[in-house]
Amino acid sequence: MKKSHIFGIIIIAIAVMIIIITAGDASTYVTFTEARKMATEGNNKKIHVVGQLKKDDGGNIIGLQTSEDMLSVSFLMIDNENTEQKVYYNEPMPSDLKRSEQVVVIGSYRENIFVADKILLKCPSKYQEEEIKI
Amino acid sequence: MIHTFIGNLGHLFVIIAFVSSVAAAFSYFKAEQSDDIDWKRTARSAFYIHFISVIATVSILYYIIQNNYFEYHYVWSHSSRYLPFYYKISAFWEGQEGSFLLWIFWHIVLGLVIIRTFKSWESPVMFIFSLVQAFLVSMVLGIVIFNIKIGSSPFLLTRDVIDAEIFKIDPDFIPENGSGLNPLLQNYWMVIHPPTLFLGFAATIVPFSFAIAGLWTRKITEWIKPAIPWVLFSAAALGLGIIMGAYWAYETLNFGGYWNWDPVENAIFVPWLVLIGSIHTMLIYKKNGAAVKISYLLVISSFLLVIYSTFLTRSGILGDSSVHSFTDLGLSGQLLIYLLVFVILSAYLLIKKWKDIPSTKQELTTYNREFWIFIGASVLSLSAFQVILPTSIPVLNAILNNLGIQSSMAPPADQVMFYTRFQVWFGIGIAILTGIGQYFWWRKIDKKNLYNEFAVPVVISLILSTLVMVLSGLRSFPFLLLLTSGIFSLVSNGQTVLRLFSKKISLSGGAVAHIGVSLMLIGILYSSGLSKVISLNRSGMIYSNELPDEVNKENILLFNDQPLQMDDYELTYTGRKIKLDGYPGYYNKDQFNLLRDVRYLTARENILKDNRILIHKGDTVKYNPENTFYEVSYKKENGNNFLLYPRLQENRDMGNVASPSIKRSALRDIYTHVTVVTNEKKEWSETTEEEVRLGEAFFANDYVCTVEKFERIEEIDGLPLEEGDIAVKAIVKIQGKTNDFFIEPIYLIRDNYAARIPEQDNALGIRLTILKIIPENDSLVIGINTTQKDYIILKAIEKPYINLLWIGTIILMTGFTITIIRRAREL
Numbered sequence: 001m002k003k004s005h006i007f008g009i010i011i012i013a014i015a016v017m018i019i020i021i022t023a024g025d026a027s028t029y030v031t032f033t034e035a036r037k038m039a040t041e042g043n044n045k046k047i048h049v050v051g052q053l054k055k056d057d058g059g060n061i062i063g064l065q066t067s068e069d070m071l072s073v074s075f076l077m078i079d080n081e082n083t084e085q086k087v088y089y090n091e092p093m094p095s096d097l098k099r100s101e102q103v104v105v106i107g108s109y110r111e112n113i114f115v116a117d118k119i120l121l122k123c124p125s126k127y128q129e130e131e132i133k134i
Numbered sequence: 135m136i137h138t139f140i141g142n143l144g145h146l147f148v149i150i151a152f153v154s155s156v157a158a159a160f161s162y163f164k165a166e167q168s169d170d171i172d173w174k175r176t177a178r179s180a181f182y183i184h185f186i187s188v189i190a191t192v193s194i195l196y197y198i199i200q201n202n203y204f205e206y207h208y209v210w211s212h213s214s215r216y217l218p219f220y221y222k223i224s225a226f227w228e229g230q231e232g233s234f235l236l237w238i239f240w241h242i243v244l245g246l247v248i249i250r251t252f253k254s255w256e257s258p259v260m261f262i263f264s265l266v267q268a269f270l271v272s273m274v275l276g277i278v279i280f281n282i283k284i285g286s287s288p289f290l291l292t293r294d295v296i297d298a299e300i301f302k303i304d305p306d307f308i309p310e311n312g313s314g315l316n317p318l319l320q321n322y323w324m325v326i327h328p329p330t331l332f333l334g335f336a337a338t339i340v341p342f343s344f345a346i347a348g349l350w351t352r353k354i355t356e357w358i359k360p361a362i363p364w365v366l367f368s369a370a371a372l373g374l375g376i377i378m379g380a381y382w383a384y385e386t387l388n389f390g391g392y393w394n395w396d397p398v399e400n401a402i403f404v405p406w407l408v409l410i411g412s413i414h415t416m417l418i419y420k421k422n423g424a425a426v427k428i429s430y431l432l433v434i435s436s437f438l439l440v441i442y443s444t445f446l447t448r449s450g451i452l453g454d455s456s457v458h459s460f461t462d463l464g465l466s467g468q469l470l471i472y473l474l475v476f477v478i479l480s481a482y483l484l485i486k487k488w489k490d491i492p493s494t495k496q497e498l499t500t501y502n503r504e505f506w507i508f509i510g511a512s513v514l515s516l517s518a519f520q521v522i523l524p525t526s527i528p529v530l531n532a533i534l535n536n537l538g539i540q541s542s543m544a545p546p547a548d549q550v551m552f553y554t555r556f557q558v559w560f561g562i563g564i565a566i567l568t569g570i571g572q573y574f575w576w577r578k579i580d581k582k583n584l585y586n587e588f589a590v591p592v593v594i595s596l597i598l599s600t601l602v603m604v605l606s607g608l609r610s611f612p613f614l615l616l617l618t619s620g621i622f623s624l625v626s627n628g629q630t631v632l633r634l635f636s637k638k639i640s641l642s643g644g645a646v647a648h649i650g651v652s653l654m655l656i657g658i659l660y661s662s663g664l665s666k667v668i669s670l671n672r673s674g675m676i677y678s679n680e681l682p683d684e685v686n687k688e689n690i691l692l693f694n695d696q697p698l699q700m701d702d703y704e705l706t707y708t709g710r711k712i713k714l715d716g717y718p719g720y721y722n723k724d725q726f727n728l729l730r731d732v733r734y735l736t737a738r739e740n741i742l743k744d745n746r747i748l749i750h751k752g753d754t755v756k757y758n759p760e761n762t763f764y765e766v767s768y769k770k771e772n773g774n775n776f777l778l779y780p781r782l783q784e785n786r787d788m789g790n791v792a793s794p795s796i797k798r799s800a801l802r803d804i805y806t807h808v809t810v811v812t813n814e815k816k817e818w819s820e821t822t823e824e825e826v827r828l829g830e831a832f833f834a835n836d837y838v839c840t841v842e843k844f845e846r847i848e849e850i851d852g853l854p855l856e857e858g859d860i861a862v863k864a865i866v867k868i869q870g871k872t873n874d875f876f877i878e879p880i881y882l883i884r885d886n887y888a889a890r891i892p893e894q895d896n897a898l899g900i901r902l903t904i905l906k907i908i909p910e911n912d913s914l915v916i917g918i919n920t921t922q923k924d925y926i927i928l929k930a931i932e933k934p935y936i937n938l939l940w941i942g943t944i945i946l947m948t949g950f951t952i953t954i955i956r957r958a959r960e961l
Contacts, residue, residue, distance in 0.1 A: 003499070011512050018520045018556070025552055026527060027544040046547030070810065070927060071671065071687045092689055092810040092927045095790045106547045117547065 027106065032083040032114065039109035046117065050104050051079035053097070066093055074113075077103060089116045096121050136205045136306055137198070141289040144194035145276065147187040148287060151238075152271040154184035159264035166257040166351065174257060178249065181264065185242045188271075192239050195232065195288050199225055204309040207295040208232065208288040214314035216733065224324045225315050227332075230448055230465075231288035234273045236329060240336035241267055248340065252360060258347030259340075266339055269472045273465060286465060317760065317783045317791050323382035327375060331402065334372025335440055338405065340364035341412070342437035345430055349483045354490055355426050358419050363958040365416060365433065369409040370950035376402055377943045388792045388807040390931050391662060392939075395549040397452050400525040401443030404518045408436040411514040414507050424504050427491050428511060434480045439522070441476055445469045451528050501581070503574035510567045517560035521553065554662075558612045561655050565619035568648040569595075569626035575644070576630065591629060595622035606934075608664070616659050623652035640956045647949025650942045657938030661803075668701035668804070669930040689809050692766070694897040694924040695870040704769040706872055707926050709897050711763040711779060715756040717748065720763055720779055727851065732759045738851070760784055764808050764926050768797070780807045780928070803933040810927040816899075818919040823905060827913045834900045835920040838869045839877075850880060850891065859884045864904055864914065868895070879904045879916075892917070897924040 029048045030038070038047070054062045054076035063076030063086070073093040078084050087105055097103075102122035107115045161177030164170065195208070199222050204210040212232070213225035227233040245263050249256055276287025292309060293301040300307050341361040348357030379399070384392035393399060412432035415425040446452055449466035499505060527543050534541035546552035573579055573587050599618040608614055630645040671687035692698055692707040699705075711720035714735075726735035734754050741749040749755060763779040778795040785791065794807035824832050831840050842865045848855055855861055861882040868875040880891040881904040894901035903917035 007508070007512075011516065014516055015519060018516070018523065021556075022520075022523050022546075025546050026524065027547045029542040029544050048544040048547070069687075069691055070925075071689050071691060090685055090687060095810065106544075 031081045032077075032079045032085040033081065035114070036109055044108055046106055046108050048104055048106050049077075049079055049085075049114070050102065051077045052103060053100065054078050054084060061098060064093075064098070073097070077105065077114075085114050086112075087114045087116050089119060094119055094121060136291070136308060137203055138291070140194060140198060140203070141206060141291065144191055144198075144289040145287055147190040147194065148271065148274055148276070148289075151184055151187040151191060152268060152275055154180045154187060155264050155268040155271055158184055159261055159268055162257050162261035162264055166261060177257070177260065177264075181245060181249070181260065184264070184267065185246065188235075188238055188242050192235055195235060196223075196226055198289075202312070204312050205291055205293070206288075207290045207292045210292045210309055210312045212312070212315060214312040216311075217315055217320075220322070220325050221315055221320050224319055224328070227328045228315055228319060229288070231274045231286055233328065233332065234270060235288070237332045237336055238267065238270050238274075240329075240333050241270065241339060244336060244340060248343075255344065255347060255357075255360065258351050259343040262343035262346050263339060266343075266476075269475070273468065273472075283464065284468065314785070317785045318386055318793075321382060321386050323378055323385070327378040327382055330371055330378055331375030334368055334370075334375050334406075337364060337368030337371055338409065338437045338440050341368065341433045345433045346480065346483060349430070349487045352487075352490070354487070355419065355423070355492065358416050358426070358429060360961055361433070362413075362416050362420065363954050363961070365409060365413050366950060366954045366957060369406065369413060370947060370954065372402070372406045372409065373950075374943075374947055376406060381940070384794075384805075385796065386793050388794055388809075388929075390805070390929070391665065391933075393658075393662070395521075395553040397525045397528075397545075398443075398447050400521045401446045404522045404525075405436045405439035405443060407514045407518040407521075408432055408439060411511040411518075412436060415511050418504055418507050422504070423492070425507070427488075427493065428508070430484060430491060432511065432515070434484065438473075438477055438480065439518075441473050445473050446525070446529070451532060501574075501579055501584075503571070506567060506571050506574050510564070510571060513560055513563040513567065517557060517564075520556045520560070524552070558616055558663075561658075562612070562616050562619050565616065565623045565652055565655055568651060569619070569623040572626050572630045572645060572648070591622065591625045595625045598625070606660075606664075610663070613659055613663050617656065620652045620656040620659070623648060623655075627652065640952065643949050643951075643953030643956060645949070646952060647946050650944070650946025650949055653938050653942030653945060655942075657935055657940070657942055661933040661936035661939060664934055666932045666934075667929065668703070668932050669806075669928055670701075689927050689929045691925060691927050695872055697769075697871060700930065701932075702770055705928075705930075706767045706769075707924075707928075708765045708767055708777075708872070709924070711765050712757055713761060713763065714749075715758075717755065719743070720765065726755070729754070733757065762811075763795075764811065764928075766795075766806060766926075766928065768804070778804070778806045782808055782811055798937075800937065801935065803936050804930060805933055806928060806930045808926045808928050812922060812924050812926070816921045818901060818921045821903070821917040821919055823915055823917055825908070825911075825913050825915050827911070830913075832916070832918075834868070834902070834918045835898060835923065837898060837900065839900075839902075840867050841865070841914065841916075842867050847880065850882070855882075856884065862904075862907070864902075864916075866902055866916075868898060868900065870898070877902050881907060890917075892919075894919075899923040 027046055027048055029050060032049055032051075035047050035049060038045070053064065056062055061075075064073070065075070066073045071092055072088070072090050074086060074088045075097070076084055077087045087107075089105075097119070100121040104120040104122075105114065105116040106118040106120070109115070158177050158180035161173050161180055165173035165177050198206050199209050199213050200219065202209065202213070202215050208229055208231060209225075212228040213222055217225060225232075227236045241263065245260060245267075248259055248263065252259065271285075273285045274287060275285030276290065277284050293305060293307070341364050344357040344361040344364070348354055376399075379402075380392035383389070383394070409432075412429060415429040415432060418425040419429055445466075449469050451466065524545055527545050531541045531543055569591070577583075577587065579587055595618060599614075599621045602608070602617060602621070603614060608617060627645040627648040631642050631649065634642040634645065667688045669688060669690045671690055690698060690700060690705075692705060694707050694709060697704050697706040710723060712723050712726075713719075714721060721741065723735075725738055725741060727738055728735060734756055737749045737751050737753050737755065740747045740751050760783050762782050762784070764782065766778050766780065767775065768778065769775045776797050778797055780795040781793045783791045783793065792807050792809065794805050796806070797804040826832050826841055828841055828843065831838050833839065844862050844864055847861050847863050850861060859882060861880060863878045863880045866877045866879070868877060875895055875898060877893050877895050877900060879893045879902045882889040882891060890903050890905065892901050892903035899921040901919040901921075903919075904914055905917045906915040908914065
């Protein structure tokens with residue numbers, strides 16, 4: 001076998017390894033029910049859950065609480081299957097959280113609480129103008 | 135009056151530009167096929183028409199932006215009356231259409247250079263150029279054929295894009311003002327970063343066109359030589375553009391650094407890595423005719439990756455996973471066709487001609503430089519592959535879902551951690567190879583002299599890195615390895631530069647560039663790998679009562695005027711400040727009165743600077759009402775004190791945007807930004823009354839207050855009193871922790887009625903009103919309202935040796951320049 005062939009095989013092997021590790025490290029979009037199931041099975045992988053903040057009929061947010069020192073926040077989130085879940089976030093409340101129309105939380109379950117490491121928000125009218133102001 | 139003519143003219147030029155690029159492509163194709171000088175002439179004329187119409191289009195778009203023609207949707211949505219001219223330039227390329235135009239503009243400039251300097255290559259190369267150009271111009275064409283939208287024109291009228299009531303009532307309505315430029319982009323880097331980046335983007339077409347032309351016209355290897363300076367140029371421009379973007383992110387965004395492995399950052403970084411790889415293989419070809427196949431592969435993929443990254447950022451496929459993506463214009467289909475056409479075209483040509491491409495005859499051995507360069511190019515390619523794979527997860531999802539397979543893959547939860555874990559090893563590999571490569575490039579090394587050549591540099595590197603390691607307390611194994619290999623690369627390339635300096639300095643470009651890269655790697659290692667959150671709350675807070683785990687919090691809460699110890703610093707938040715146009719420094723907003731036009735203020739008092747009056751009472755000054763700067767004082771025991779002014783920009787359309795303030799010093803940066811600030815609309819408590827004498831102390835919001843004295847006053851807020859009015863103000867001193875504060879409520883008697891004018895200090899959360907004056911007791915009744923004291927939540931990060939990264943960049947660019955000059959001279 002020529003050296004260049006060995007060389008090629010090594011490169012392909014590394015590429016395959018990268019694919020396998022990436023597939024293993026990739027997170028998934030799941031619902032709270034699935035996430036909880038994963039957690040009880042001992043799978044602590046960080047996952048993505050998409051949903052909204054819980055609101056009453058008048059559109060007011062329910063269950064949003066900042067800690068006493070204002071350095072962390074917890075809120076109730078409803079996922080796309082209408083499951084309600086308390087989410088805890090160890091960072092000050094993102095300024096756009098209250099006006100968000102969609103929330104993606106990235107994290108995992110600890111006991112009965114979903115601990116988010118990262119929150120992605122989709123806000124209305126941000127970076128898109130749909131109305132004319134006179 | 136709506137200026138419809140100029141927009142129609144602009145649109146006409148876009149159409150001419152499109153038609154002429156198609157004509158140029160066709161004629162250049164014919165010219166190459168038939169070798170007919172007439173076709174070549176026609177093609178050239180078509181390209182010149184194309185050139186002129188692109189210039190005209192760009193000028194018209196710039197003209198309508200500069201003249202505030204808000205009847206045009208592009209102007210309305212990206213610019214505003216209040217923007218200074220240089221940000222109107224950034225407004226030009228804030229949107230998809232403008233940035234396509236910028237890209238198109240660079241292509242015509244490069245095309246002109248090609249026509250002028252590479253006569254023998256003109257037809258085939260310019261055919262590819264014109265073809266790409268036709269695709270790009272089609273993206274801004276804005277016409278509809280058979281219900282299919284082709285491109286999005288920047289010359290659409292606002293009334294045609296936005297379905298607002300007002301246009302039904304008055305079709306000629308012109309919005310008074312545009313909605314403005316995203317505040318994050320109102321930064322000087324945004325004036326030069328996009329053009330540089332797009333120049334790099336645009337320049338990748340040159341080597342690509344040469345490669346395709348080489349395959350097509352059977353000049354299988356001859357294309358490499360003229361393409362070398364262009365690959366170098368494109369890598370330099372793209373690299374500089376990337377770093378400018380990183381620097382902008384560091385200064386403006388608040389994710390805590392300069393690189394976030396965001397999909398859009400990755401999408402540009404990957405073609406750059408591949409370009410760098412192609413430089414090396416092409417230089418090998420130049421040296422001894424090897425590496426042609428791999429050069430083809432790398433050059434072609436770098437261009438295809440540029441188109442792919444365009445697809446990623448502009449098709450909307452990344453969705454919410456990136457901060458940079460453009461708004462979706464519904465052009466994803468067109469972009470996909472664009473991408474597929476070039477992928478298929480290149481693949482077809484490559485497969486067809488693959489057998490004709492010479493292979494490297496010589497067997498690879500560990501002792502020839504080709505071997506090391508191959509490894510280098512492979513490491514770069516693998517590194518690129520590792521980055522592009524997870525970045526493409528949304529694309530994989532889309533493909534699988536289209537095939538009917540449910541896929542819910544998401545990008546890695548902790549991007550930075552995920553990418554770093556791999557890339558640190560690629561960094562190590564690159565550093566070692568740039569070091570070894572130098573020896574093999576310049577000398578013939580075999581078993582006999584191997585030891586002699588390497589012993590000294592390796593020993594020096596090991597000694598140096600041990601020293602650095604001990605001094606800086608670096609512990610992690612991959613980091614140590616990266617440091618050692620970085621230092622080895624510095625030593626080896628430094629040695630080469632020294633040797634070449636005395637002989638032929640023009641040859642030193644490569645070694646200089648490698649020094650730059652290794653400095654950058656070490657700079658990244660320290661500033662990111664060892665960046666330290668110093669606003670760490672080490673109280674071992676538990677997550678919440680419901681959770682057993684303990685965590686640290688990375689932010690701290692600072693009340694106005696209450697010092698807090700943080701790491702080695704004592705931090706005090708000392709209030710909100712504003713910046714004034716044309717005046718240095720920061721000012722208290724309380725010193726000014728607001729005017730109806732929110733961009734102006736008048737001074738309430740003389741404002742002094744160095745004992746001279748800087749702004750006179752009553753003067754009107756201009757400022758940006760969106761920006762508030764939160765003054766934070768840092769005190770260190772050794773007397774190393776400084777002030778930082780992290781900014782919060784409150785924009786009606788974009789929401790709140792926090793930008794950091796950075797204390798720069800040679801060895802480390804202290805990077806600080808606010809995460810939360812007190813809401814200005816706060817609720818005040820019920821009034822409590824307190825009867826106090828002059829000099830007697832009372833409490834308000836936990837502060838000790840004393841009425842120092844009464845004063846008759848003759849004017850209120852600059853307005854003189856009316857005949858028969860009596861007015862007094864009480865000067866109340868409030869003892870703060872670091873300073874004394876004064877609140878001066880006013881009591882006015884007019885026509886036997888008492889008017890009470892309260893005064894408040896928002897920072898302390900105290901509002902005082904004189905309710906009653908009781909002359910017989912020599913006392914007064916003060917009404918006290920309190921509210922939340924002003925506070926900020928702040929995050930501070932220390933970035934050691936970040937300057938190595940910036941210095942490394944400059945050295946890398948110098949290396950590129952030396953090499954480009956040398957290689958261009960060789961043509």
